[in-house]
Amino acid sequence: MYSNSNMFLPDCQSWNKFEIPTKIYSMNKNVKKRFGKNLKKFRRLKGLSQEELSLDLDLDGSYIGKVENAKLNITIDKIISIADYLGIDVIELFK
Numbered sequence: 401m402y403s404n405s406n407m408f409l410p411d412c413q414s415w416n417k418f419e420i421p422t423k424i425y426s427m428n429k430n431v432k433k434r435f436g437k438n439l440k441k442f443r444r445l446k447g448l449s450q451e452e453l454s455l456d457l458d459l460d461g462s463y464i465g466k467v468e469n470a471k472l473n474i475t476i477d478k479i480i481s482i483a484d485y486l487g488i489d490v491i492e493l494f495k
Contacts, residue, residue: 431494432470435479438493440468442486457481 443453443464450464459478466472483490 432473434495435474435493436468436470438495439464439482442488442492443468446486453482453485457485 443450448456450468451461454461454464457478463472467474479490479493483493
C-alpha cells in the first residue's frame, strides 16, 4: 500500500481508497478556529472593528469576520499582512 519513497502517502493505485481520518480533519478545523479567535483578540486590542481591519488591508469588508469565524480559508500572504499590520509575529495568531 505504501511506496518506499514516502511512508505516509499511499501509492497511486490506492489513492482512490485514501480517506483523511476524521481526527485529522477535526484538528485542522480547530487550527482555523484558534486562528480566528486569536485574530479577534489582537484586533480588539488595537481597537479595530472587523470592517476597519478588512478595509485597511484592502480586503472585502466582511473578510475578517469570515476568517474569525473559520468560514474562510486565508492565504499565507494575508496572514503575514495581518500580523504586520497588528504589529505581532505570525506565530501569535496560531497559539
